[in-house]
Amino acid sequence: MTPPLEWYLIFSAALFTIGLVGVLVRRHVLIIFMSVELMLNACNVALVAFGRHLDTLTGQNFVVFVITVAAAEAAVGLGIILSLAHHKDTVDVGEMDILKQ
Amino acid sequence: MLPLTLFFLLFAAVALFGAVMVLVSRNPVHSVLFMLLTFANVAGMFLLLNAEFIAAVQLLVYSGAILVLFLFVVMLLQRGERPLPALTQPLQAPVAIFVGLALLSELALVVLTSNVGGGTRGADTPEAIARAGGNIQALGSQLYTTWLLPFEIASVLLLVAAVGAIYLAKEDI
Numbered sequence: 060m061t062p063p064l065e066w067y068l069i070f071s072a073a074l075f076t077i078g079l080v081g082v083l084v085r086r087h088v089l090i091i092f093m094s095v096e097l098m099l100n101a102c103n104v105a106l107v108a109f110g111r112h113l114d115t116l117t118g119q120n121f122v123v124f125v126i127t128v129a130a131a132e133a134a135v136g137l138g139i140i141l142s143l144a145h146h147k148d149t150v151d152v153g154e155m156d157i158l159k160q
Numbered sequence: 161m162l163p164l165t166l167f168f169l170l171f172a173a174v175a176l177f178g179a180v181m182v183l184v185s186r187n188p189v190h191s192v193l194f195m196l197l198t199f200a201n202v203a204g205m206f207l208l209l210n211a212e213f214i215a216a217v218q219l220l221v222y223s224g225a226i227l228v229l230f231l232f233v234v235m236l237l238q239r240g241e242r243p244l245p246a247l248t249q250p251l252q253a254p255v256a257i258f259v260g261l262a263l264l265s266e267l268a269l270v271v272l273t274s275n276v277g278g279g280t281r282g283a284d285t286p287e288a289i290a291r292a293g294g295n296i297q298a299l300g301s302q303l304y305t306t307w308l309l310p311f312e313i314a315s316v317l318l319l320v321a322a323v324g325a326i327y328l329a330k331e332d333i
Binding site: 064070075079087107116119122124126140 | 192206261283
């Protein structure tokens with residue numbers, strides 16, 4: 060006997076909420092980026108749990124693509140963060156306002 | 161108490177603890193290490209869900225590759241005593257926590273009151289997956305037949321991302 064679907068969904072919702080609060084509350088650009096990764100991971104848990112419950116592998120196939128996109132996003136996003144931090148000499152998102160000037 | 165339920169509670173508790181510690185850690189290196197804890201426990205949860213391939217990819221790609229990338233960037237950003245930004249602004253934390261609690265209660269309400277488990281069952285029952293030779297064989301044969309076009313697009317996306325990352329890493333941009 061395994062835990063029911065609802066437990067996995069509640070866990071996924073909790074992880075997603077923590078990621079959301081992280082994006083809203085922190086000022087360090089890297090922590091905000093990591094919170095986005097947390098939210099992606101929460102969605103992966105929900106996809107796999109639904110796929111198991113409904114006897115289909117489509118959820119797991121989807122997770123493979125989500126992880127691919129997350130890897131691409133991390134590579135490009137960290138490159139942008141790095142050059143932005145060198146350009147502005149700060150990691151505070153409040154001071155990264157080039158587009159507003 | 162059933163062992164699988166115990167394992168679920170253990171993985172969930174440690175993963176959520178790690179996720180909270182990512183947010184409250186002052187030092188970004190500690191945040192990355194707590195993130196590693198969370199990802200490893202989510203991988204354990206994938207094992208509980210009979211998704212062995214996803215669990216392995218989670219450990220290899222997320223914990224192995226992406227978090228090492230994050231650690232490198234933390235190292236590069238902290239060179240030359242650049243001051244860490246304030247943890248949060250005065251009004252920011254209460255508002256964010258209120259929004260988070262609202263979202264969490266909404267999601268919990270939807271999960272607990274609606275018929276989330278309903279829907280048509282697919283053909284990939286545990287018996288069918290065992291007949292295909294296991295989770296990885298079943299997943300692989302679907303990935304290379306049904307999902308072949310998205311798979312190829314994903315590989316092109318990775319190529320574009322690699323070229324873009326190299327371009328962004330150039331000094332004179």
